[in-house]
Amino acid sequence: MKRHTLSVLVENKAGVLSRVTGLFSRRGFNIESLAVGPSEEDGTSRITLVVCGDDREVEQVIKQLNKLIDVIKVSDLTGRERVERELALIKVAAEPGEARAGVMQIATIFRAHIIDVGGKTVTLQVTGDSDKIDALEGLLRPYGVRELYRTGRIAVLRGQKTVRSEK
Amino acid sequence: MTTTGAKVLIEGLLRQGTKTIFGYPGGVVLPIYDVLYDSPLEHILVRHEQAAAHAADGYARASGKVGVCLATSGPGACNLVTGIATAYMDSIPLVALTGQVPTNLLGNDAFQESDIYGITMPVTKHNYLVKRAADLPQVIAEAFYLASTGRPGPVLIDLPKDVSTGELPDDIAFPETVSLRGYQPTVRGHPRQIEKAVDLLVRAERPLLYAGGGVILSGADRELTALAERLGAPVTTTLMGLGGICGDHPLNLGMLGMHGTAYANYAVTECDLLVAIGARFDDRVTGRIETFAPHAQVIHIDIDPAEIGKNKPVDVPIVGDVKHVLTEILNRLPSNPKTERWLARVNGWRAAHPLVVPDNGSLHPQGVVRTLSDLLNGEGVVVSEVGQNQMWAAQHFCFKKPRSWLSSGGLGTMGYGLPAAMGACYARPGEQVFLIAGDGSLQMNIQEFGTIAHNRIPVRVVVLNNRYLGMVRQWQELFFDKRYSYTELPPVDFVGIANAYGIDGVRVNDPAEVRPALEAARDHDGPFVVDVRIEREENVFPMVPAGAAINEMIGGHE
Numbered sequence: 001m002k003r004h005t006l007s008v009l010v011e012n013k014a015g016v017l018s019r020v021t022g023l024f025s026r027r028g029f030n031i032e033s034l035a036v037g038p039s040e041e042d043g044t045s046r047i048t049l050v051v052c053g054d055d056r057e058v059e060q061v062i063k064q065l066n067k068l069i070d071v072i073k074v075s076d077l078t079g080r081e082r083v084e085r086e087l088a089l090i091k092v093a094a095e096p097g098e099a100r101a102g103v104m105q106i107a108t109i110f111r112a113h114i115i116d117v118g119g120k121t122v123t124l125q126v127t128g129d130s131d132k133i134d135a136l137e138g139l140l141r142p143y144g145v146r147e148l149y150r151t152g153r154i155a156v157l158r159g160q161k162t163v164r165s166e167k
Numbered sequence: 168m169t170t171t172g173a174k175v176l177i178e179g180l181l182r183q184g185t186k187t188i189f190g191y192p193g194g195v196v197l198p199i200y201d202v203l204y205d206s207p208l209e210h211i212l213v214r215h216e217q218a219a220a221h222a223a224d225g226y227a228r229a230s231g232k233v234g235v236c237l238a239t240s241g242p243g244a245c246n247l248v249t250g251i252a253t254a255y256m257d258s259i260p261l262v263a264l265t266g267q268v269p270t271n272l273l274g275n276d277a278f279q280e281s282d283i284y285g286i287t288m289p290v291t292k293h294n295y296l297v298k299r300a301a302d303l304p305q306v307i308a309e310a311f312y313l314a315s316t317g318r319p320g321p322v323l324i325d326l327p328k329d330v331s332t333g334e335l336p337d338d339i340a341f342p343e344t345v346s347l348r349g350y351q352p353t354v355r356g357h358p359r360q361i362e363k364a365v366d367l368l369v370r371a372e373r374p375l376l377y378a379g380g381g382v383i384l385s386g387a388d389r390e391l392t393a394l395a396e397r398l399g400a401p402v403t404t405t406l407m408g409l410g411g412i413c414g415d416h417p418l419n420l421g422m423l424g425m426h427g428t429a430y431a432n433y434a435v436t437e438c439d440l441l442v443a444i445g446a447r448f449d450d451r452v453t454g455r456i457e458t459f460a461p462h463a464q465v466i467h468i469d470i471d472p473a474e475i476g477k478n479k480p481v482d483v484p485i486v487g488d489v490k491h492v493l494t495e496i497l498n499r500l501p502s503n504p505k506t507e508r509w510l511a512r513v514n515g516w517r518a519a520h521p522l523v524v525p526d527n528g529s530l531h532p533q534g535v536v537r538t539l540s541d542l543l544n545g546e547g548v549v550v551s552e553v554g555q556n557q558m559w560a561a562q563h564f565c566f567k568k569p570r571s572w573l574s575s576g577g578l579g580t581m582g583y584g585l586p587a588a589m590g591a592c593y594a595r596p597g598e599q600v601f602l603i604a605g606d607g608s609l610q611m612n613i614q615e616f617g618t619i620a621h622n623r624i625p626v627r628v629v630v631l632n633n634r635y636l637g638m639v640r641q642w643q644e645l646f647f648d649k650r651y652s653y654t655e656l657p658p659v660d661f662v663g664i665a666n667a668y669g670i671d672g673v674r675v676n677d678p679a680e681v682r683p684a685l686e687a688a689r690d691h692d693g694p695f696v697v698d699v700r701i702e703r704e705e706n707v708f709p710m711v712p713a714g715a716a717i718n719e720m721i722g723g724h725e
Binding site: 010011014015018019022026056059060063064066067068069070071072 | 284285288289292293296298313347348349350471472473476477
């Protein structure tokens with residue numbers, strides 16, 4: 001089993017996300033992470049998927065994705081030089097005083113932004129790869145994580161290469 | 168001047184060459200039916216929407232054209248689903264039209280609303296929910312294009328009522344061509360891969376061609392036969408590939424797999440090169456996949472890249488249309504003189520382990536099928552239901568031409584046969600269309616006797632009547648200690664039912680009556696039913712038990 005990052009360029013049409021995710025569930029695949037948004041070209045969206053499976057299973061999923069009429073292109077970024085990012089919003093218990101100071105210190109170390117402060121909570125925004133967010137969450141747990149929101153992962157190739165220009 | 172969505176829809180169908188559609192009216196399709204009332208498009212009123220889908224499927228299989236069916240929203244649309252899924256599994260080009268509640272009520276749990284767009288997503292090649300009447304010309308053109316090109320399949324168009332009633336300028340343009348950038352099927356095989364395949368073919372000492380439905384779909388029967396003859400290679404076909412090579416061609420080994428011939432299965436196990444042509448290594452074909460063609464290198468030709476390497480690792484994958492690829496291979500392939508010993512071995516198996524036709528004075532289904540095969544002599548169309556009747560037909564009928572055999576392979580849909588046979592009659596007017604049915608599956612869509620009688624559709628039905636759900640009973644006999652749990656059926660007077668609908672028929676209780684009854688069916692002007700009371704506990708042999716290797720057959724020997 002290996003983690004694969006897939007970048008899928010699709011026509012921005014009604015139902016396309018349902019087609020893509022439906023295909024995964026039908027073939028018994030779990031999606032670990034999913035992020036969708038418009039791409040650089042009008043009328044198209046980019047879906048970034050992180051899935052676990054052996055190479056043959058993932059190859060089959062890629063082929064099945066390619067069969068969807070609204071899928072323009074599927075790129076497997078696994079094992080390639082790339083930058084991956086995820087964003088998290090974490091509302092953590094931090095009463096004024098020692099707790100709040102501790103949370104703010106951790107935030108500084110992780111370059112997280114404090115985007116909101118309540119009477120008894122602080123909300124942090126952090127970006128990075130998944131490991132970094134996992135680590136931050138782990139350190140905040142003892143203070144009491146009230147709510148955690150994570151976006152799906154997105155990924156881009158390093159350098160001047162683009163997935164669009166590749167065959 | 169203006170026109171309506173419904174008129175544009177029917178105009179679009181006519182422009183696509185559609186002559187006959189199968190359907191059932193209802194509330195939200197009233198505007199479409201109003202246009203059909205005085206349209207040149209022929210509409211056949213079925214008795215259940217499932218039959219509309221199967222009839223369109225049978226029409227498509229028998230003609231090679233796109234079949235079209237039409238149903239109303241909600242229950243009508245849902246009733247199409249089994250037929251659409253049947254076509255999907257067998258890659259049959261179908262356009263299914265469904266009515267839908269008006270767009271302003273979508274998602275409102277309105278009367279007869281069902282999310283048929285969502286429901287059919289996993290069983291269609293593509294589907295559409297049309298939101299604007301102006302989109303219709305483009306959607307219709309795309310639907311037919313998608314259904315009939317690449318790996319064919321069903322496409323559904325969901326039509327809200329206000330789309331059908333929507334006004335459009337009557338000079339609205341229909342697209343001449345369709346181009347979709349997310350859909351670019353590869354038709355021509357890659358030259359280097361073809362080169363590699365030729366290389367393997369030339370060197371093979373024990374080659375075997377394994378041909379599937381792709382041969383029929385791409386019209387490659389001549390190329391398949393030419394390749395077999397050039398190489399001196401035997402050919403085995405899947406259920407879907409029957410008719411891809413003439414049934415009595417000396418190189419034809421018949422069907423392989425769970426109920427394949429022993430000699431075809433032995434040939435798979437012993438071959439050193441397996442050429443899969445428009446076939447997909449289905450579990451009913453391969454048995455235990457690890458032991459399928461264990462000594463062979465594999466060439467796999469298929470238009471769908473997702474099929475290649477899906478079930479079985481492949482040495483030379485070739486993505487492309489079977490007809491194109493075989494033509495390219497034939498252009499480069501010298502004749503192969505090395506197979507004489509191999510053919511001698513294969514023919515030894517053929518002589519030692521022929522299909523068994525019991526002959527002990529009782530009425531056996533294998534003999535019925537063989538008699539029909541003699542009578543038709545490769546002409547016309549044979550349709551089957553699903554179960555023992557299907558396997559006996561596949562084993563014992565000698566199919567001589569492509570598109571002469573219609574059967575639900577992938578989905579194994581009981582109830583497919585009777586409506587599919589109706590579709591075949593419209594696709595091939597003037598030709599004999601025989602349905603080989605079981606008493607169980609015939610009763611799954613027996614209401615279509617109504618459609619058949621109403622339109623005098625000349626379907627000839629041969630019921631292999633054993634008063635069992637025979638294939639399930641066979642499994643219970645062999646693997647469940649003869650505990651016949653819910654597989655026995657009470658006797659049914661099928662001729663009586665046919666008569667009640669105004670259809671003639673005859674019951675057969677004795678082997679001597681079989682031939683005269685089948686001749687009477689053939690010669691009858693209009694539909695006819697032959698109810699054959701066969702040996703009740705006859706089994707389909709040979710048989711590969713579930714999970715066994717395909718050379719581990721039971722009942723393959725005298």
